[in-house]
Amino acid sequence: MDKWMKFLEVNAPRIFDLAIEHTILVGLAILVALMIGVPLGIYLTTNDYLAETVLQIASVMLTIPSIALFGIMIPVFSIINQGIGFVPAFVALVLYSQLPIIRNTYTAIKNVSPEMRDAAKGLGMKTSQRLLRVEIPNAFPIIMAGIRTAVVLNIGIGVIAAYIGAGGLGVLITQGISRGDNYLIISGSIAVAILAMIADGILLFIQKRYTPKSIAN
Amino acid sequence: MITFDHTTKTYEGGVTAVNGVDFTVEKGNIVVLLGPSGCGKTTLLRMVNRLETISDGSITIDGEDSMSLDQIALRRKIGYVIQSNGLFPNMTIEENVMIVPDLLGWKKKEKRERFNKLMEMIGLSGEKFGKRYPHELSGGQQQRIGVIRALAADPPVMLMDEPFGALDPIIREKIQDEFLQIQREVKKTILFVSHDIDEAIKMADKIVLLRGGEVMQYDTPSEMLVRPKNEFVREFFGKDRAIKSLSLHTIKTLQEVIGLANIDDTIEDTITIHVRHDLRNTLSMLLNQEADQVVVVDDDDNRLGAITIDLVQKYLHFEIKAKPTLVQKG
Numbered sequence: 001m002d003k004w005m006k007f008l009e010v011n012a013p014r015i016f017d018l019a020i021e022h023t024i025l026v027g028l029a030i031l032v033a034l035m036i037g038v039p040l041g042i043y044l045t046t047n048d049y050l051a052e053t054v055l056q057i058a059s060v061m062l063t064i065p066s067i068a069l070f071g072i073m074i075p076v077f078s079i080i081n082q083g084i085g086f087v088p089a090f091v092a093l094v095l096y097s098q099l100p101i102i103r104n105t106y107t108a109i110k111n112v113s114p115e116m117r118d119a120a121k122g123l124g125m126k127t128s129q130r131l132l133r134v135e136i137p138n139a140f141p142i143i144m145a146g147i148r149t150a151v152v153l154n155i156g157i158g159v160i161a162a163y164i165g166a167g168g169l170g171v172l173i174t175q176g177i178s179r180g181d182n183y184l185i186i187s188g189s190i191a192v193a194i195l196a197m198i199a200d201g202i203l204l205f206i207q208k209r210y211t212p213k214s215i216a217n
Numbered sequence: 218m219i220t221f222d223h224t225t226k227t228y229e230g231g232v233t234a235v236n237g238v239d240f241t242v243e244k245g246n247i248v249v250l251l252g253p254s255g256c257g258k259t260t261l262l263r264m265v266n267r268l269e270t271i272s273d274g275s276i277t278i279d280g281e282d283s284m285s286l287d288q289i290a291l292r293r294k295i296g297y298v299i300q301s302n303g304l305f306p307n308m309t310i311e312e313n314v315m316i317v318p319d320l321l322g323w324k325k326k327e328k329r330e331r332f333n334k335l336m337e338m339i340g341l342s343g344e345k346f347g348k349r350y351p352h353e354l355s356g357g358q359q360q361r362i363g364v365i366r367a368l369a370a371d372p373p374v375m376l377m378d379e380p381f382g383a384l385d386p387i388i389r390e391k392i393q394d395e396f397l398q399i400q401r402e403v404k405k406t407i408l409f410v411s412h413d414i415d416e417a418i419k420m421a422d423k424i425v426l427l428r429g430g431e432v433m434q435y436d437t438p439s440e441m442l443v444r445p446k447n448e449f450v451r452e453f454f455g456k457d458r459a460i461k462s463l464s465l466h467t468i469k470t471l472q473e474v475i476g477l478a479n480i481d482d483t484i485e486d487t488i489t490i491h492v493r494h495d496l497r498n499t500l501s502m503l504l505n506q507e508a509d510q511v512v513v514v515d516d517d518d519n520r521l522g523a524i525t526i527d528l529v530q531k532y533l534h535f536e537i538k539a540k541p542t543l544v545q546k547g
Contacts, residue, residue, distance in 0.1 A: 119303035122266055122376075123316055123366075124292035137307035212307035214350035 022168035029093035041105025058099035089166030097150035104146025108139030144207035223274035252427035296367030296375035311347035464497035477522025
């Protein structure tokens with residue numbers, strides 16, 4: 001225990017800084033992933049053929065081992081002299097989080113009951129009004145569930161980003177492995193887990209807060 | 218007024234759901250589209266607010282061809298009630314009811330006033346229910362809300378797709394009565410889909426009986442029951458259509474046409490019945506043998522006379538055989 005206290009005394013500021021770095025990387029990737037995934041998921045509900053193709057591509061993306069995907073990014077972004085660091089890690093994380101976001105958005109909107117959609121049309125709502133006032137609010141919990149999956153997934157995979165020089169909590173773990181320092185490995189892992197729990201907790205709070213009361217159960 | 222002129226709906230692949238339908242719904246009338254499932258009644262209804270496209274022919278609403286109007290504007294001018302789940306669970310009752318006024322850009326104060334007035338019409342407190350959500354209301358209350366939502370922006374025309382179909386029989390009857398009461402006030406032009414013969418007889422000024430997308434008969438309920446045009450109509454209304462037709466007449470009309478029997482004061486086992494009771498229920502009561510004599514009373518409890526099975530039968534004979542129908546409702 002004493003050793004732990006000493007370790008933390010020396011390393012706490014660094015762990016904290018790396019956690020911030022990790023949060024920024026994952027947070028920005030999720031924001032961009034949302035801006036792509038949610039509209040795409042909604043659009044796909046109007047085009048079944050395309051939906052199948054896109055969902056399959058997104059599934060394939062998730063089956064690529066994370067370290068390989070980060071690896072692929074290096075030659076691709078070397079073309080614009082960004083082979084290592086923030087940019088390739090960011091792009092890989094955006095790609096990784098597409099599947100849960102697109103699929104949950106698509107499924108959630110598709111599952112809005114046909115009667116409800118019918119009533120919205122019959123009352124004279126335009127497509128945009130129907131989406132904003134009826135379909136998205138009622139699909140909200142499932143869309144949020146997808147976002148939460150994506151966030152937790154990305155916090156975990158973000159660790160690998162350290163290998164391509166993007167920093168974050170992965171730095172502790174990779175250093176720990178190469179130096180055979182268990183304190184670094186364990187503290188890095190615990191920090192990642194805590195970060196994931198905090199992020200999920202916040203998102204769950206948002207989900208509950210903004211889910212219409214009457215569809216919560 | 219809604220006019221169907223050779224209205225036809227053919228799906229891709231050649232299936233014809235509605236075939237050359239011609240009829241007119243007069244202003245302020247309720248016309249019920251009745252028929253077995255798959256007869257095209259719901260499709261026909263949905264063609265009016267263009268949730269289904271029109272393949273051939275036309276639908277004219279108050280003199281304007283529905284295809285010449287903007288689809289969104291058209292729908293906002295037509296009230297629409299569906300069987301179930303039509304209320305949006307993410308909105309409060311007040312938001313649900315006020316959707317169309319909201320889409321039309323009414324002011325907050327106007328909306329509030331209108332909401333309270335509509336709630337009053339169905340006997341619910343706007344204050345108490347306005348902030349609640351649909352799932353906190355009973356099925357009957359939800360359906361009432363569905364009806365006033367369609368009435369919210371005071372559209373001249375209403376479409377109702379089996380609006381009371383999901384309710385239990387007791388509540389259904391109550392809401393039907395309530396709706397007829399409202400209709401007497403608001404006098405909308407209503408197209409109403411039903412698969413329930415009793416409901417159709419009760420609600421309709423006229424019935425359109427459909428089969429395979431074609432009109433079998435378009436008539437008043439009593440004409441249709443008493444003078445079915447063909448075998449299909451005869452069979453559809455069933456062998457008990459004479460009994461069904463009795464629900465269109467009250468003791469009052471019987472009294473006016475053939476008069477009531479004298480009251481026998483020596484009989485002790487007597488029950489009373491109100492003069493505005495319909496004859497179908499009266500007959501059931503007589504057949505139940507609840508008492509040896511049934512005395513008819515009016516609003517002030519005046520004893521007008523006695524009614525017997527013989528009298529009902531005599532009246533029925535007179536109605537069917539002897540004279541053209543007289544339509545009497547409520």
